[in-house]
Amino acid sequence: MTLKNDLFLRAARGEATERTPVWLMRQAGRILPEYRALRARLSGFKELVETPELASEVTIQPVDALDVDAAIIFSDILVVPDAMGLPYEMVEARGPLFPNVIRTAADVAKLRVPDPEEGLGYVLEALRITKRALNGRVPLIGFAGAPWTLLAYMVEGHGSKTFSKARGMLYREPALAHQLLAKITATTIAYLQAQVAAGAQVVQVFDSWAGTLPPDHYHEFSTRYIAEICEALAPLVPVTVFAKGAWWAVPDFAATPCRTIGLDWNQDPAQVRREAGDKTLQGNLDPCALYGTREQVQAATETMLRKFAGGPHIANLGHGVYPDTDPDNVRVFVDTVKTWQG
Secondary structure (H helix, E strand, O other), X not given: OOOOOOHHHHHHOOOOOOOOOEOOOOOOOXXXXXXXXXXXOOOOHHHHHOOHHHHHHHHHHHHHHHOOOOEEOOOOOOHHHHHHOOOOEEEOOOEEEOOOOOOOHHHXXXXXXXXXXXXXXXXXXXXXXXXXXXXXXXXXEEEEEOHHHHHHHHHHOEOOOOOHHHHHHHHHOHHHHHHHHHHHHHHHHHHHHXXXXXXXXXXXXXXXXXXXXXXXXXXXXXXXXXXXXXXXHOOOOOEEEEEOOOHHHHHHHHOOOOOEEEOOOOOOHHHHHHHHOXXXXXXXXXXXXXXXXXXXXXXXXXXXXHHOOOOOEEEEEOXXXXXXXXXXXXXXXXXXXXXXXX
């Protein structure tokens, strides 16, 4: 299938583009009234994630409403531990909750490395439906959580400011942590390969809790596993790594075959460009900049674009768009990127 708009895919490969492509993390979600209307009819978040036709509909909504240059499949990083045998709940206004957690070697041994079509077939079917429905309009992004971030939830049992239980495991029982990380990594590689087979043209690895670890632990318990994922997927599609808060890990990512490095809003694009070589950079407008006036959003976006000059760039935020953001300001962001003449 020939892409009508291949700007994002070309930038993700490091190729020249006529303009900077743009999309947003969490673009498929609560900022859009059409998403909220659909979500209100359902029993909860998991029903939406696990119903391929609905997940596909939500994936395409921001392509229609915001005219972004890529779609990202609507799902959740926690579908992986769920498929491994550690189910999660999504509690309204609280976030994810694991009724059972990982504490012992016996707990790790119980986890399976599932066949993706059996354990995660609903995501793969959503990708197939979406790929057909997009009909080449824009590329389709698949994703998964990084092994450390998934371990953090599986050990802690819920979101946390400190993830002290998960981090404590790395000190007290590093061998057990590595056993768990290896199992998560094997599952993630198979899952992302299946996403590519189902239609994903780029995959992104989200290490949402990277910044909770000190650099030495991050090197040992995260980047080595992210590197394994990149090595397995890079021959198939471009791979993006986004590790929030781990600014010091850029040289590690530069040494992997990932094609794009995502920046959070605290990172300096010029410094990352020096450390990352010829990698494509993605980001990194502060999501709170979208709370400003139309003129302020435009000015902040133009300032961001100037900072990324000198190499391949995919415009995005430095984290997911916040749910109370005015969609009109998101459109200003997108339109400013598209008309930028810097």
